Amino acid sequence: MVNLTTKIGSLTLANPIMPASGTFSEDLFEVLDLNQLGAHVTKTITEEIRGGNPTPRVCEVRGSMLNSIGIPSKGIDYFIDNVIPFYNQYDVPLVVSISAQTADDFARICERVSVPGVDAIEANISCPNIKEDGKAFAMRPSTTHAVMTKLRGASDLPLWAKLSPNTGETIEVAMAAEEAGADALVVSNTLLSMAIDIHSRKPKLGNLMGGLSGPSLKPIALRMAYQCAKSVNIPVIGCGGISTVEDIVEYLIAGATAVQVGTATFINPNAMVTLLAELEAFLQNQNIQNVSELVGSVRDEDAADAVVFMETAP
Amino acid sequence: MSILERLNAGEVSSATGETHEADTRVKSNTPVNGEYRLLVLDAPQSILNCQPGQFFHLLCPVTSAHQPYLRRPMSIYGYSAEKGELQFLYKLTGEGTRALAELKVGDTLNVLGPLGVGFTIEPEWQNLLLLARGVGLATLAPLAQEAKRLGRKLTAICSARSQDVLMSIDYFESMGAEVITLTDAEGTSDMDSMRRVIETKISEGVVDAMYTCGSNRMLKLLQEIGATHNIPGEIALEQQMACGLGMCQCCVRSFNRKGLITQERVCREGPVFGIQEAMAW
Numbered sequence A: 001m002v003n004l005t006t007k008i009g010s011l012t013l014a015n016p017i018m019p020a021s022g023t024f025s026e027d028l029f030e031v032l033d034l035n036q037l038g039a040h041v042t043k044t045i046t047e048e049i050r051g052g053n054p055t056p057r058v059c060e061v062r063g064s065m066l067n068s069i070g071i072p073s074k075g076i077d078y079f080i081d082n083v084i085p086f087y088n089q090y091d092v093p094l095v096v097s098i099s100a101q102t103a104d105d106f107a108r109i110c111e112r113v114s115v116p117g118v119d120a121i122e123a124n125i126s127c128p129n130i131k132e133d134g135k136a137f138a139m140r141p142s143t144t145h146a147v148m149t150k151l152r153g154a155s156d157l158p159l160w161a162k163l164s165p166n167t168g169e170t171i172e173v174a175m176a177a178e179e180a181g182a183d184a185l186v187v188s189n190t191l192l193s194m195a196i197d198i199h200s201r202k203p204k205l206g207n208l209m210g211g212l213s214g215p216s217l218k219p220i221a222l223r224m225a226y227q228c229a230k231s232v233n234i235p236v237i238g239c240g241g242i243s244t245v246e247d248i249v250e251y252l253i254a255g256a257t258a259v260q261v262g263t264a265t266f267i268n269p270n271a272m273v274t275l276l277a278e279l280e281a282f283l284q285n286q287n288i289q290n291v292s293e294l295v296g297s298v299r300d301e302d303a304a305d306a307v308v309f310m311e312t313a314p
Numbered sequence B: 001m002s003i004l005e006r007l008n009a010g011e012v013s014s015a016t017g018e019t020h021e022a023d024t025r026v027k028s029n030t031p032v033n034g035e036y037r038l039l040v041l042d043a044p045q046s047i048l049n050c051q052p053g054q055f056f057h058l059l060c061p062v063t064s065a066h067q068p069y070l071r072r073p074m075s076i077y078g079y080s081a082e083k084g085e086l087q088f089l090y091k092l093t094g095e096g097t098r099a100l101a102e103l104k105v106g107d108t109l110n111v112l113g114p115l116g117v118g119f120t121i122e123p124e125w126q127n128l129l130l131l132a133r134g135v136g137l138a139t140l141a142p143l144a145q146e147a148k149r150l151g152r153k154l155t156a157i158c159s160a161r162s163q164d165v166l167m168s169i170d171y172f173e174s175m176g177a178e179v180i181t182l183t184d185a186e187g188t189s190d191m192d193s194m195r196r197v198i199e200t201k202i203s204e205g206v207v208d209a210m211y212t213c214g215s216n217r218m219l220k221l222l223q224e225i226g227a228t229h230n231i232p233g234e235i236a237l238e239q240q241m242a243c244g245l246g247m248c249q250c251c252v253r254s255f256n257r258k259g260l261i262t263q264e265r266v267c268r269e270g271p272v273f274g275i276q277e278a279m280a281w
């Protein structure tokens, strides 16, 4: 028997596989046994009720997809009354993803969702900060530090910061989040992208641009997860492009303690449970007792720091 | 037991819902005319408890010529639990449907479904009328089977460019429906003609409910006729989808619910909606 138990700070998960925010909802219970997941991570919510972006909200690019869903939200009251009780039927930690347009609003929703039944808060700081220049909090270490400090003051629950691949300062942002009190980093959100229909010459997304997710994102998010794991002492949760068990193993070797699976669930709704079974089988075949033995086992002894932390391709 | 063993033993399964991800086997995949093909699948019983108007999300094969990524939504054209069979009528459009066209007898196709909320047939709706054009036929066809099963009378108004591309006429007739064909070639398919045909049926007293699919023009027509004659109706709508299960919220459309504009997911609250609440686009 291999041990899949995974610790993210003070939180213990039965296994390292959980869904990525926005690619999972209560609706999946019809297809998949939600008890099998390491954690449940909900779609980002905002305090206020929001409509979301114009359609079309998704399009596919070869082997991956773009989305501009935005954050349609039924608001926090609906969430507390309906969504938390649904997940509390399961004996699986509940991670609530939150967002807001200013650091103060962020702190307020953080405080309001810090209720019994919620086990951790994931701060989706990859969204625009309207008090600054509209750039996402996670673009810069300073804005990351400021918002995470406010969040830390607003809740005693484990606090995860979800980073963005759109920054050129991955390491600095990661360190700023850690310094401000984050308990873990989720690496990462989608990469800003675009697609145009050459016949109509119209952008394929109603919102012009959107986030790339799926297999094409993996090398980028893996690189970031690796760099983050090298530069902080808090756990890193790898996210981006996972569709096979090899992808998961690769993230763990790079230094991720756990992983989130997003778009793969759209292609195969059973993906997370299948991957879990395959991960267990992989560890058995490799005679690895504890999944934690893989974490950070990358053979990079010879690499210079300057290379590990580089911000641009050589 | 390991997770894999429990999975194989069916202990870790989807047993909660009617929706399943399942592998099917291709029985046939043949052209109906230049643009449409009929796909017949050998399907497990677990996914055959279907309602007319529901759909499946198909994992189209990746071939050397076509690399679709997301699943493609397709209405259920036919289903039979006795025969263990599922049918789709699809129009060759792009990457996904062209990949589907490459499926050969015996190939495997992974499908997810049945999904969404189908058509309702209230007990007092004894006389049904459907208005179909193009691929809308695929969605409306199972209504004929259900109407027959429930012993309701059905009028099927089928519209197309010309007589040779009209589909499923024999099928509707075999289900006991009265079929009226309208074509562009004969100049009988414009909105005024459609309205005349429908209002004639209404005056004959054989329309308790109306059903249609997809098109904006037919939506507006049935909304007007429905409002004038106080006849309920339903429409099956389409929207781009990613998950098909209600998780991603990409497939929303706007609806007018008692004066309040709401956003509903076509894959989950739909694809079938009340005709008066649907909003033209």
Ligand SMILES: Cc1cc2nc3c(=O)[nH]c(=O)nc-3n(C[C@H](O)[C@H](O)[C@H](O)COP(=O)(O)OP(=O)(O)OC[C@H]3O[C@@H](n4cnc5c(N)ncnc54)[C@H](O)[C@@H]3O)c2cc1C
Pocket (backbone or CB within 6 Å): A059, A060, B055, B068, B070, B071, B072, B073, B074, B075, B076, B088, B089, B090, B091, B092, B093, B094, B095, B096, B097, B098, B135, B138, B139, B237, B238, B239, B240, B241, B271
């Ligand atoms: C509930 C539902 C039922 C449907 N039933 C049928 C049916 O029975 N027969 C049939 O021929 N077609 C049906 N369609 C439309 C069908 O899904 C599209 O024609 C198909 O997805 C096109 O894929 P493609 O790769 O060939 O085309 P592409 O144009 O290359 O597709 C690109 C992307 O756009 C999406 N897309 C394109 N057209 C549509 C559309 N009309 N609706 C939703 N997404 C679209 C595709 O899924 C894909 O993600 C239905 C759509 C919905 C939403």
Ligand SMILES: Cc1cc2nc3c(=O)[nH]c(=O)nc-3n(C[C@H](O)[C@H](O)[C@H](O)COP(=O)(O)O)c2cc1C
Pocket (backbone or CB within 6 Å): A020, A021, A022, A023, A043, A044, A067, A069, A070, A071, A097, A124, A162, A188, A189, A190, A212, A213, A214, A215, A217, A239, A240, A241, A242, A260, A261, A262, A263, A264, B242, B248
């Ligand atoms: C349709 C869709 C909606 C998403 N919504 C959110 C969201 O609300 N909050 C968030 O933090 N990330 C969101 N994401 C990003 C995912 O959580 C994940 O970071 C990203 O998709 C990369 O992982 P993947 O390649 O496995 O999908 C969304 C992604 C998709 C595809």
Ligand code: FES
Pocket (backbone or CB within 6 Å): B240, B241, B242, B243, B244, B245, B246, B247, B248, B249, B250, B251, B252, B265, B266, B267, B268
């Ligand atoms: S397709 Fe994902 S919610 Fe409808």
